Amino acid sequence: MGDASARKTLIFNGSPRRQGDTAALIRALTEGLAGEYRVVDCYRADISPCVDCRACRKEKKCVLRDGMQEIYPYIEACGNIVIASPIYYAELTGKLLDIASRFQVYYSARAFRNEDPGIRPKKGGVILAGGGDGDPKRPYATAKILLRQLNVREIFPLVCSHRTNDLPAGEDGEALSKVRELAAFLNT
Numbered sequence: 001m002g003d004a005s006a007r008k009t010l011i012f013n014g015s016p017r018r019q020g021d022t023a024a025l026i027r028a029l030t031e032g033l034a035g036e037y038r039v040v041d042c043y044r045a046d047i048s049p050c051v052d053c054r055a056c057r058k059e060k061k062c063v064l065r066d067g068m069q070e071i072y073p074y075i076e077a078c079g080n081i082v083i084a085s086p087i088y089y090a091e092l093t094g095k096l097l098d099i100a101s102r103f104q105v106y107y108s109a110r111a112f113r114n115e116d117p118g119i120r121p122k123k124g125g126v127i128l129a130g131g132g133d134g135d136p137k138r139p140y141a142t143a144k145i146l147l148r149q150l151n152v153r154e155i156f157p158l159v160c161s162h163r164t165n166d167l168p169a170g171e172d173g174e175a176l177s178k179v180r181e182l183a184a185f186l187n188t
């Protein structure tokens, strides 16, 4: 895989709001990215959750024929992955976790087929938006587990706009500046 793939960034957007806080932070990120990027809109993608059919314990693919089939090659080839989500009840959103359950094919490769899942080593980041309740530690920890499933070796410190009830993320100067730092980290 050449350098062009190393610069590709895959972004999982776990928000239902097209012009929401997560969207504003993703926009700032993509403005700073040097390479190609692709955003998976978890609320609108035609991707079902894993049903634990266990076929991937025996064969190297997911039997569910849906939008995830074109995301798998991108996951395997790209150089960067970012998980971006609003915080819902101190977690990533359910739709994002539904899609992330499809990463099970990679777990199965390692755990049941004794194979390398064939994912290029990557850098990654986590972007969260929250109204202001609770602690972002738990969704950040979940996102890091998911990124590691995808062979993300270096994870940038959490970027979080966590007072969106009072200040929209698009006006949160501190969070926006962290997003720009994340873009710079992913570009190198």
Ligand SMILES: Cc1cc2nc3c(=O)[nH]c(=O)nc-3n(C[C@H](O)[C@H](O)[C@H](O)COP(=O)(O)O)c2cc1C
Pocket: 015, 016, 017, 019, 020, 021, 022, 023, 085, 086, 087, 088, 089, 090, 091, 129, 130, 131, 132, 133, 134, 162, 164, 165
């Ligand atoms: C069902 C639901 C649960 C939420 N739970 C939390 C929470 O636990 N902590 C928090 O800070 N904000 C919580 N929020 C607020 C959102 O995280 C916040 O409004 C966020 O900025 C929305 O981002 P978006 O515009 O990208 O969708 C919740 C919102 C909803 C709808």
